[in-house]
Amino acid sequence: MLDKKHIDELKKIVGEEDIKTDKIHLRAYSYDATKEHYYPEAVVFPKDEEEVSKILKYCNDNKIAVIPRGAGSGFTGGALPVNGGIILAVEKYMNKILEIDEKDMVAVVQPGVVNAHLQKAVEEKGLFYPPDPASMDYSTIGGNVSENAGGMRAAKYGITKDYVMSLKAVLPNGDIIRAGKRTIKDVAGYNVAGILIASEGTLAVITEITLKLLPKPKMKKTYMGIFENVEDAMNAVYKSLASGAMPVAMEFMDSLVVKALREKLGVNLPDWAGALLIGDVDGNVEEEINYQLGILEKSFKENGCKEFKVARDENEANEIWYARRNASQSITIYGSKKINEDISVPRSKLPDALRVITQIGEKYGLVVPCFGHAGDGNIHVNVMVDGSNEEEVKKGYEAVEEIFKAVVDMGGTLSGEHGIGLSKAPFMKIAFSEAELNLFKRIKEAFDPNGILNPGKMGL
Amino acid sequence: MLDKKHIDELKKIVGEEDIKTDKIHLRAYSYDATKEHYYPEAVVFPKDEEEVSKILKYCNDNKIAVIPRGAGSGFTGGALPVNGGIILAVEKYMNKILEIDEKDMVAVVQPGVVNAHLQKAVEEKGLFYPPDPASMDYSTIGGNVSENAGGMRAAKYGITKDYVMSLKAVLPNGDIIRAGKRTIKDVAGYNVAGILIASEGTLAVITEITLKLLPKPKMKKTYMGIFENVEDAMNAVYKSLASGAMPVAMEFMDSLVVKALREKLGVNLPDWAGALLIGDVDGNVEEEINYQLGILEKSFKENGCKEFKVARDENEANEIWYARRNASQSITIYGSKKINEDISVPRSKLPDALRVITQIGEKYGLVVPCFGHAGDGNIHVNVMVDGSNEEEVKKGYEAVEEIFKAVVDMGGTLSGEHGIGLSKAPFMKIAFSEAELNLFKRIKEAFDPNGILNPGKMGL
Known part of the structure; x- marks a missing residue:
């Protein structure tokens, strides 16, 4: 529980105005694109890396959960404060493009920069940042990195991880680290940037991102x-x-x-x-x-x-x-609730995958329209149900579980883009062995021994 | 110390013939491209992942150092058994191309496959594996992954990490894990493959590698x-x-x-x-x-x-x-010993870097011919000395340290391709903060709590 003493201490760090505990703020930061609600105990708006460091150190010492948040546009509940604690919201201040360097063809941004804003800024200089998640008009680069966002252009150009050269981040103990360099090649030390990407805010808070850019094709x-x-x-x-x-x-x-x-x-x-x-x-x-x-x-x-x-x-x-x-939006004709998954399979398994998905839908008497990024094997599978029919919703989730099992059996993954977060956490055991899950836990402990960062996510 | 009991137990795992303790074998596995010598206590040739798992479990339980080794062609001593222990040599048996899948455009290989053999095999099918380290005629894919090898084609096509889709690996406790999937996109769970790449055999033993292939340009x-x-x-x-x-x-x-x-x-x-x-x-x-x-x-x-x-x-x-x-080979005219480093800087810093390197050479009265992969900012810096002149060799290393400091100051890295291993371990403090080095140690402990895997490397 976050008591008054904690609030007062956090106020000393960010100032009176940049910590909010009123109902409106708590509600505004209680949900994401899953439309589920979990209320935080406070919302904090750090101005810079130094403040992030102080906040984390304080929360780590006092075992207060910290949930980093960009635009809250995730589909798997990654930014939801399931165990209370504070939302660390980067979109208010830490939203600047710090540099677009045409000589080295890199951009340096804060985590709260909106993907589309970066796209536009680099294209004005004849450069190109390929990752284009469907949420690009509002999702942030910090969120994109934390989820390893993909997009339509992944078929040719790859995904977020292929463009991250270097990260600055703050560990739960307040340590500020740099991972990676502004160089194409860097093999000194462990690839910490590699593991922070897609870690869904559970290992560190990313405070600065250096991205590789390409020449824009003519x-x-x-x-x-x-x-x-x-x-x-x-x-x-x-x-x-x-x-x-x-x-x-x-x-x-x-x-x-x-x-x-x-x-x-x-x-x-x-x-x-x-x-x-x-x-x-x-x-x-x-x-x-x-x-x-x-x-x-x-x-x-x-x-x-x-x-x-x-x-x-x-x-x-x-x-x-x-x-x-x-x-x-067109497929809402099939049901008021869409259970939206984003499986990914080796491309040659796409015919099998689509056949099996249809069969599972038929078995449960549900329609499952599919679309998405076939060029990289990533399909958005939409199990459509009547949201007011509890029985049907339950069947929908059963169908989803069966789909995940089939996909993993054919060498695919639970998620091509959306991450695990809260929504897919129950399915981690389908995709990973006991040994693999144990290793994830040990990695989590290496970064976050007190478990304060985004607890309850990724099945950890 | 590896005593007779340990040898006997390891013999039970791999068979009488596939553990060697004779002088010739110990000498043959005592050196790499650094030409330094450290003798192992035994050389073990596992036939498959199961044997690797049993060997590691036994060595972990008995705190015996294990040094994974491909071709031993590394430039930084990554495969040298500095504290004795056993060499785990994959080149004898675990050297097969398991699959070249033209439908999914992936290759699945064992760690001991020689890079050039893979290149040839995929090109015969109209496919293309871009990473081409200068050692490609003898270096192995396992070694390439462990060092995150680059090469000349990195300017356009990137480096080894850009082609690793999935790894199988054995943890020190014997657990066999898979990291990543045979899919273009996969964001489920921590990016364990990302951190195993470039980890120089200090976290796990890689037993199978799934690589992305491209269509071969016409x-x-x-x-x-x-x-x-x-x-x-x-x-x-x-x-x-x-x-x-x-x-x-x-x-x-x-x-x-x-x-x-x-x-x-x-x-x-x-x-x-x-x-x-x-x-x-x-x-x-x-x-x-x-x-x-x-x-x-x-x-x-x-x-x-x-x-x-x-x-x-x-x-x-x-x-x-x-x-x-x-x-x-041409630059041997400048000295009998070449202290060969492979710094990497943001490309726009190349003019500065080359100027400073020359200045440092002049300061120490040494010539420093440079060549390499300028297109990606990675330069091979060769401090030439008379190997028989102890004083000059010492000066050479001082010059190298000064070069590293200058390179790191301009945003560069100690190593673009060769890794840290033994040779660059003393310079880790130039490139990384206390907090970053501590994090590396915690990551190491998460994978290898007993510190049996490739001890004494990377400054850990």
Whole structure:
């Protein structure tokens, strides 16, 4: 319990104005994109690394839980204070782009910088920061690093971890550390940055992030392949990539999504359309773009693609992307509650994975529309239920558990992007052995012996 | 001390034939590329993961040091048994390419597979494994992962860590774990693979490695820029890359190397040549190659390049590469002993770094020829001394320490590729704070509480 003495001590660190305990603040910081609510005992807004260090040291000495929080846009409850304690909110002050260095092609940012703001700032300088989670308009780089966020461009450009060169972070005991360097290569010491990425705020509080940037490719084009059925599309994904295509993105929508897009949003697609693959290809010269499109068209058509379109201008590109961007909201026609998972499998297992997911849905009498980042094997699986029907919600979660088991059996993972947090913690035993879970616990203890950082997450 | 009882117990695990304690074996496994000698008490050749697990469990229970070893080609003594114990040699049995999966574009290998063997095997299938350390003809993938090996192609394609999807490993207590998945995205659990990479055999014994492969680019061309002086060349490195060039490699040789190449090997270079930048550009279409070469030529010439050549055929390409491939052996004209370091700095600091290195050399009256992977900021700094002159060798190491300090001051690292091992352990305090070193120790303890794995390395 956080008593008045603790509040007073924290006030000494951040000042009267930057610790909040009123109901409105506690409510505002009680939820994230899971829509579950857990109330913190206080919300603290540190101004800099020094304050973060003092807060952590105090909380560590007094065994007060600290939950670091960016935009609170996570899908697995990573920023929820399940055991009370304080929310350490970085979005108020620690939200600055400190540097965009065109010479070294790096950006240095504070954790509260919104992904899209960084994208825009670097693109103005002819540079490129590829990771583009769907939440990019509001999610923060600190959160992106903590969850190792992906996005559509992962098929060609990889994910957040591929762009983190160096981190500054504060350990629970208040120690300020730097992990990694502003160099392409660095093999001195343990790769601490590597383990802080995706650690969901359970090991340290990240206070500064140095990111690798790329030159922005000169041009891109948008393609769409329309298939009669999911299996053809899933075969086309891995076969086209194995043929040497490197599209920026290869996004998938299944027949339920196609139906929803048509019925809810009036998207114009052929009657026979049972699956879509869409994406961009990019490059510096027209010929490279055409080379890529050539591989895609040939390979798609060899795998049952009935229509392959390339957008002739930006309007047509936007039309194609409209379908993908609205996939998530269109499927609400299937149920008031969406149990939204983000499994990932080796690409060649996509046909099996989609077949098994449909079968599990049928077994439970539920529809499971799927869409997502097929180009990297990461699919958003949406088990649709009537949220007011307790029995059906329960069945939904049973179906999810069965899906996880099947996915892990085929060499896949519980989460490609969203992390474990609270929502997937019960499933950690499906994915990890006793020995692996024990090792996670020992790593946690090495960083956070008192267990103050984001307790109750990741099944730890 | 390893007594007869221990030997007998280990024999029960691996069989009579696969543990050696004779002088010849102990000598054969007493050294690596540092040419220093430390004798193990036994050399053990496990046949598989199960045997590795039993060996580690036994040694952990009995506090016997275990030093995992691939080819022993490391430059920092990572495979040297400084405190005795057993060498765990994977090159005899655990040397198989288990799978090259063209559908998922991954390779699964045992740690003892030689890098070049893997390269060849995947290229025969039209695939590409980019990391190409200079030792690739004999160094093993297990060693490459343990040191996070780089290579020339890092400028465009990154380093070993960028290709490791998943590892199997055995912890000191005998637990067999899998870290990571055969999926592009995986954010479930801590990134244990991330911390095992570059951990120099101090945390676990890697028994299986799953690597990401790329489609092999269809074509490449070789370029060479000849500069009058090092500063121009160093400016050209970061400015050409900041202009959007993405060459596969951008290798540098300074004026001392140029002189040595001319005098020792008769390489035909202009009299005025004071620095070289050479490399390949690759792509799938001619136009992309020309686009890349165009940026390089323009930017090089804007920064003082007097001659820019593009090889017209393979012979000319080999001629250009001959200079770089023989840089290391040519500089032996400057001294019988080469103190060979591999610092890495942010690319825009290369002009400063090279200037300071030369100054430090002058201060100590030593020549310091430099060459290496300028495209990623990683330079091989060779402090040349007369190995029979104890005084000069001592001065050489003092110069090295001063170089490390200067490099770290400019945001660089002690090692871009070679690791810390034994040789750089004394310099860890230059690069890391007390808090960071303490964290390394706690991480070490989390994996290896008895400290049996590769003791005495990394300053731990």
